[in-house]
Amino acid sequence: MQEQEKSPLEQIGDELKLLFSGEQEMYGALKALGLVPGNMLFSHISAERGWIRGGGETYALPFSVHMKGENKDGKYAHELKLVFKACTPFPGPVPLLKIFDSWIARRKLLEANGVSTPVLCGAFSALVLEEYLEHHLSDVILQTNDRFSILNELGRSLGVIAKLSFNPPGSIICDLRSRGNDVVFIDFGYDLGDPQLPAQEATAMDILNRTVRDLIIWKISAQEEIDYFRAGFLRSYGRLL
Ligand SMILES: Nc1ncnc2c1ncn2[C@@H]1O[C@H](COP(=O)(O)OP(=O)(O)OP(=O)(O)O)[C@@H](O)[C@H]1O
Ligand SMILES: [Mg+2]
Secondary structure (H helix, E strand, C coil), rough: CHHHHHHHHHHHHHHHHHHCCCCCHHHHHHHCCCCCCCCCCCEECCCCCCCEEEECCEEEEEEEEEEEECCCCEEEEEEEEEEEEECCCCCCCCCHHHHHHHHHHHHHHHCCCCECCCCEEEEEEEEEEECCCEHHHHHHHHHHHHHHHHHHHHHHHHHHHHHHCCCCCCCCCCEEEEEECCCCCCCCCCCCCCCCCCCCCCHHHHHHHHHHHHHHHHHCCCHHHHEEEEHHHHHHHHCCC
């Protein structure tokens, strides 16, 4: 309840201190993390709101770190967008920190196999500080003039997920984000599904077919577009065989 009464900036300050114990000042914590490079000057932090429920299993606190730099063309401003995410999984017998560790391990597994994830700035006690990804993947796919390559990349990423034998229970692509020209996974919890070892081909084909149906709902339905997605999926799924 008390959290509700704090301003967004006070909430960010509390979390930074929790993550980077020993640093009393927000600036010190950001600097210690390497988030304010030596050639930039910290200006201020801004946030539109405090903690809110991100979805079924998370709370989110997005904010920006504003900095100033100087180069041969003169002074410029730089905004670094970040988000705190708190892990609040569905209640069950597994302790919270164990679930949190498994999310971090799954995230690292995806990264090690070439799936893009947000830059992880810090992780502690069911809390992560990570890169804020500006775009929903759906917006990027609908607006880009390089749709084929993003669809191919989406297929490649999902092929890896399938090959690693994850079995997402619902639509996967609605949770995906983008930096504008890529495909980034942000959810390593329930929505990724539990690995079913050994990998089942039927599950992989189900992921493929379900995603094609989701793409059609997004009005990505031209045969050539679906073919690019499918080719990316089958190539990465097959390559890992
Ligand atoms: N790093 C990020 N940058 C930008 N947006 C994010 C980031 N992480 C999560 N989000 C947004 O918050 C939403 C919820 O995040 P996430 O899927 O991790 O939590 P969840 O509790 O599983 O939510 P849901 O039940 O809606 O899937 C995502 O769909 C995404 O739009
Ligand atoms: Mg989710």
